[in-house]
Amino acid sequence: MLRSTCLFARITWTGPIVVLPVVACLALGQGRCNAGEEAAIVVGRRAAAAAGAGATAEHKFPEWSKVIEGTKQIDGLFTLYYNQTDEKLFMSIRRHQLEEELILPISIARGAGMMYLGGDTLNFGNQWIISFRRVADRILVVRRNVKFRADTGSPQADSVKVSYNDSIIAALPIKSEQQDQVLIDLGDLFMTDLADIGVNPDRSRSTWAKVKGFPENLEIEVAAVFNMGYRGFFFRSFDDSVADSRGAQVVIHYGLSKLPSSGYHPRIADDRVGHFLSTVKDFSKDIHDTPQVRYVTRWDLQKSDSSAKMPPPKKPIVFWIEKTVPREYRPYVRAGILEWNKAFAKLGFVDAIEVREQSDLDDFDPEDIRYNVFRWITTSYGFAMGPSRTNPKTGQILDADIVFDEGMIRYWRGEFLHLRGIPQAMSLLEQHHRQAFFNFYASLVPELADNGQALNQLFTEYRTSLNDPQRPPERPSRIVPEIGCQCCMMGAGMQRELGLMADVMAAQGTIEPGGKVPQEFIGQAIKEVVMHEVGHTLGLRHNFKASTFISLKDANNPEITRKKGMTGSVMDYAPANFAPKGAKQGDYFSDTIGPYDYWAIEYAYKPTSGNETDELAKVASRSSSPDLIYGTDEDMFLNPDPRINAFDLGDPLEFAQFRVQLLKDLLDKLQEKVVAEGEGWQRARDSFSRLLGQVGSAAYISCKYIGGEYTTRAHRGEPHGKLPFDPIPVAKQRQAIKLLQTEILSDQAFKFSPELLKRLAPEHFRDDFFFFFSNYEFNVYERVLSIQRMVLSHFLDSRVLRSIQNAELHAGKGQEVLKLPEVFDALTDSIWSELPTADKSAASKKKVEISTIRRNLQREHVKKLSNLVLGPNRDFSNFFFILFDDFGQPSPADARALARHHLTAIDVRIRRALDQADLDAYSRAHLEQMHAQMDKVFASTLKMNEP
Numbered sequence: 001m002l003r004s005t006c007l008f009a010r011i012t013w014t015g016p017i018v019v020l021p022v023v024a025c026l027a028l029g030q031g032r033c034n035a036g037e038e039a040a041i042v043v044g045r046r047a048a049a050a051a052g053a054g055a056t057a058e059h060k061f062p063e064w065s066k067v068i069e070g071t072k073q074i075d076g077l078f079t080l081y082y083n084q085t086d087e088k089l090f091m092s093i094r095r096h097q098l099e100e101e102l103i104l105p106i107s108i109a110r111g112a113g114m115m116y117l118g119g120d121t122l123n124f125g126n127q128w129i130i131s132f133r134r135v136a137d138r139i140l141v142v143r144r145n146v147k148f149r150a151d152t153g154s155p156q157a158d159s160v161k162v163s164y165n166d167s168i169i170a171a172l173p174i175k176s177e178q179q180d181q182v183l184i185d186l187g188d189l190f191m192t193d194l195a196d197i198g199v200n201p202d203r204s205r206s207t208w209a210k211v212k213g214f215p216e217n218l219e220i221e222v223a224a225v226f227n228m229g230y231r232g233f234f235f236r237s238f239d240d241s242v243a244d245s246r247g248a249q250v251v252i253h254y255g256l257s258k259l260p261s262s263g264y265h266p267r268i269a270d271d272r273v274g275h276f277l278s279t280v281k282d283f284s285k286d287i288h289d290t291p292q293v294r295y296v297t298r299w300d301l302q303k304s305d306s307s308a309k310m311p312p313p314k315k316p317i318v319f320w321i322e323k324t325v326p327r328e329y330r331p332y333v334r335a336g337i338l339e340w341n342k343a344f345a346k347l348g349f350v351d352a353i354e355v356r357e358q359s360d361l362d363d364f365d366p367e368d369i370r371y372n373v374f375r376w377i378t379t380s381y382g383f384a385m386g387p388s389r390t391n392p393k394t395g396q397i398l399d400a401d402i403v404f405d406e407g408m409i410r411y412w413r414g415e416f417l418h419l420r421g422i423p424q425a426m427s428l429l430e431q432h433h434r435q436a437f438f439n440f441y442a443s444l445v446p447e448l449a450d451n452g453q454a455l456n457q458l459f460t461e462y463r464t465s466l467n468d469p470q471r472p473p474e475r476p477s478r479i480v481p482e483i484g485c486q487c488c489m490m491g492a493g494m495q496r497e498l499g500l501m502a503d504v505m506a507a508q509g510t511i512e513p514g515g516k517v518p519q520e521f522i523g524q525a526i527k528e529v530v531m532h533e534v535g536h537t538l539g540l541r542h543n544f545k546a547s548t549f550i551s552l553k554d555a556n557n558p559e560i561t562r563k564k565g566m567t568g569s570v571m572d573y574a575p576a577n578f579a580p581k582g583a584k585q586g587d588y589f590s591d592t593i594g595p596y597d598y599w600a601i602e603y604a605y606k607p608t609s610g611n612e613t614d615e616l617a618k619v620a621s622r623s624s625s626p627d628l629i630y631g632t633d634e635d636m637f638l639n640p641d642p643r644i645n646a647f648d649l650g651d652p653l654e655f656a657q658f659r660v661q662l663l664k665d666l667l668d669k670l671q672e673k674v675v676a677e678g679e680g681w682q683r684a685r686d687s688f689s690r691l692l693g694q695v696g697s698a699a700y701i702s703c704k705y706i707g708g709e710y711t712t713r714a715h716r717g718e719p720h721g722k723l724p725f726d727p728i729p730v731a732k733q734r735q736a737i738k739l740l741q742t743e744i745l746s747d748q749a750f751k752f753s754p755e756l757l758k759r760l761a762p763e764h765f766r767d768d769f770f771f772f773f774s775n776y777e778f779n780v781y782e783r784v785l786s787i788q789r790m791v792l793s794h795f796l797d798s799r800v801l802r803s804i805q806n807a808e809l810h811a812g813k814g815q816e817v818l819k820l821p822e823v824f825d826a827l828t829d830s831i832w833s834e835l836p837t838a839d840k841s842a843a844s845k846k847k848v849e850i851s852t853i854r855r856n857l858q859r860e861h862v863k864k865l866s867n868l869v870l871g872p873n874r875d876f877s878n879f880f881f882i883l884f885d886d887f888g889q890p891s892p893a894d895a896r897a898l899a900r901h902h903l904t905a906i907d908v909r910i911r912r913a914l915d916q917a918d919l920d921a922y923s924r925a926h927l928e929q930m931h932a933q934m935d936k937v938f939a940s941t942l943k944m945n946e947p
């Protein structure tokens with residue numbers, strides 16, 4: 001258990017010792033104190049405090065009654081004095097309220113389009129615990145450093161005191177004083193950039209939007225006005241969500257609330273189960289390897305004392321469906337929330353979660369910490385999120401809201417990422433991975449793909465804008481990738497899946513050309529997203545491995561999916577489920593939570609009676625059951641297991657093959673099926689891009705088997721537990737290589753009819769930001785090459801090459817493994833298959849015609865091999881490489897030797913073709929250029945980093 005007096009000696013109003021390390025040290029211009037200085041400072045503080053105390057009485061503050069004249073008194077946690085006409089808002093702080101710990105939730109009550117998302121919680125995952133402290137004529141707002149603790153009175157407590165400090169985030173002049181209370185002007189606190197947005201609001205134009213007081217909390221809203229004259233890099237060109245950026249108005253909601261009284265029992269986390277965590281460093285704990293104590297975040301759900309067999313909880317978790325939610329979708333929202341009661345019922349809680357619908361009579365603020373609200377907003381970005389507020393000291397969830405953007409159901413106009421063909425299997429989070437990040441931008445702006453300098457400029461510009469003191473108050477984290485963002489992209493992905501569903505239904509004739517997906521299926525998709533987001537609000541993280549728990553065949557058997565779920569967990573990003581051609585269609589979306597969800601809820605919420613540590617260890621030790629497979633966000637890019645993907649289903653390779661086939665099946669007369677009579681042809685471009693994105697996903701998923709390994713989190717001695725690393729059977733890896741050779745590196749997969757390509761019309765209206773991406777040109781070659789480039793970049797990436805070689809060390813005796821020579825052979829064999837082999841007689845007769853797609857691919861292959869031979873050209877001064885390159889981690893020397901070997905072999909075959917084969921003009925020029933280029937590489941090898 002944590003104790004409340006853990007960090008610093010508590011301070012009283014008139015106490016003789018006022019410990020103000022931060023203030024004192026800052027005054028001395030130092031970041032921290034040593035023991036000698038500490039003693040001196042304390043003596044100094046005593047004198048100052050005594051002087052302050054003596055001086056206080058004599059201070060001539062303006063008279064209390066004069067200051068609050070004309071205001072209305074609002075009682076609550078603190079007494080407020082508000083004058084709406086004069087825009088004055090004062091707060092009185094009583095003596096006993098000083099140093100009291102309070103939680104300060106901050107949200108956006110009304111947003112400014114994509115700049116600020118209405119409903120967004122600004123300090124999600126990092127709740128502020130503050131307190132007020134008096135020093136002479138000021139009230140300091142102290143943000144408590146609650147991440148470090150030790151038991152009061154222990155030697156470690158003194159050590160913690162020396163090492164860590166609170167922060168002072170504001171100093172407010174006292175406006176008046178009477179008896180045991182002082183008065184402050186809340187404008188001094190909330191009409192500033194307290195929310196840490198990055199720029200101060202213009203106080204002359206900002207107003208109080210709402211002021212409410214309750215016994216346990218205050219709820220205050222500021223209609224803050226910002227001058228956003230300069231736009232950030234990402235939004236400069238295409239955001240029209242603010243009428244006039246010189247006076248953008250954002251309503252910021254501040255709550256001020258008491259921390260819940262004691263009685264909550266924190267629960268220690270286990271790394272085999274995916275919960276959000278609250279972590280503190282407890283230096284009193286006798287733990288050998290780390291002082292970190294990690295608590296799962298969860299609600300304080302306790303059984304009532306009723307003697308009933310299945311008693312209701314003392315305090316159920318109540319979700320309000322806000323009146324903004326369209327009526328026709330409310331039943332699905334309700335069902336999605338209540339679905340979780342099944343998991344709680346297994347633990348003996350009946351009706352652990354309640355749903356209430358807000359009526360016009362229910363007057364509450366959704367941002368109020370006492371209300372959990374399901375909200376519906378309209379930014380058209382199609383996302384959903386389920387942020388919660390937790391007590392950072394214990395992990396207790398205090399409040400949770402779900403924000404659901406209606407853009408998800410406008411599936412025909414997908415978000416711009418899929419319009420560029422970004423593989424959906426790649427989550428936004430994963431795009432932070434070095435290579436994937438590069439690919440992401442390269443495919444977003446193809447001109448940058450080969451131009452490192454331009455890419456660097458892009459980054460430099462972005463970074464400069466971040467450091468610019470005049471930077472506008474932009475928060476792009478939930479829209480574009482930003483390192484460390486805790487975004488949930490389930491809704492955005494679901495928008496794409498619904499679009500795909502419309503493509504499939506239109507192509508199959510289930511709906512009219514360009515028709516709508518029936519509401520029933522939209523409702524099912526909403527229910528699935530709601531289950532996912534509610535899972536977040538109950539404390540559960542993503543589980544991107546869970547979709548592998550079912551076979552594609554079983555996924556179309558409702559008897560199985562409605563009982564066990566379509567995926568092992570709704571915390572995965574599940575795609576729409578389509579039956580293979582000729583097979584019976586099952587449910588499109590998961591209708592219920594999966595076995596992993598029951599398990600994760602059991603770990604967090606199971607009431608324990610005996611030794612909790614042992615009981616929980618027993619629960620967690622079931623992690624090796626195939627139904628409970630788990631891998632989360634960071635595993636997307638740090639873990640070599642190819643089963644961790646977003647928007648895949650069943651065996652990943654089988655799924656990849658299936659989605660490539662889907663493209664082929666739907667291409668025939670696609671334009672006529674998705675565009676209704678009388679409509680423009682733009683939808684053909686949307687559908688085609690979306691389908692091409694499926695091929696990108698297939699490539700991406702298959703690539704991960706090369707250099708990949710299965711991993712588990714099983715602990716030692718766990719029943720059926722596997723070891724952390726388990727080599728992928730080589731047959732499976734060869735299956736992945738084969739798929740890539742056949743479907744991606746060949747030009748067979750990319751044969752599109754001129755009748756379709758001639759109808760890929762761009763958007764002509766300039767009324768939304770999609771226009772930014774709507775060139776007339778639809779560059780098929782570039783899009784195909786960006787998918788193929790992803791495969792080459794993966795195969796020949798230094799990290800992957802190292803992994804392949806390292807995996808050899810994990811093979812048991814006699815176990816066959818994939819080795820580097822086989823990987824290099826696989827690429828060369830499929831990419832240069834047109835060229836004659838060593839058989840001279842065959843070569844002399846052979847007619848060689850290399851297609852444009854293949855010539856592009858061959859150029860790329862030579863470029864990548866050449867880079868390997870020549871070695872990296874590092875520029876440590878530049879941001880991009882500092883962040884994303886592996887320092888001192890070059891490709892294995894063997895890989896570089898193999899690259900040279902293959903370049904030489906390819907060159908021999910090229911020369912043979914030039915001498916003997918019957919070549920068309922394009923192919924001859926191309927091969928001559930490749931030969932000349934390789935000659936230069938061979939001649940430049942003296943520049944290699946190694947002798």
Ligand SMILES: [Zn+2]
Pocket residue numbers: 487488489490532533536542
């Ligand atoms: Zn999520």
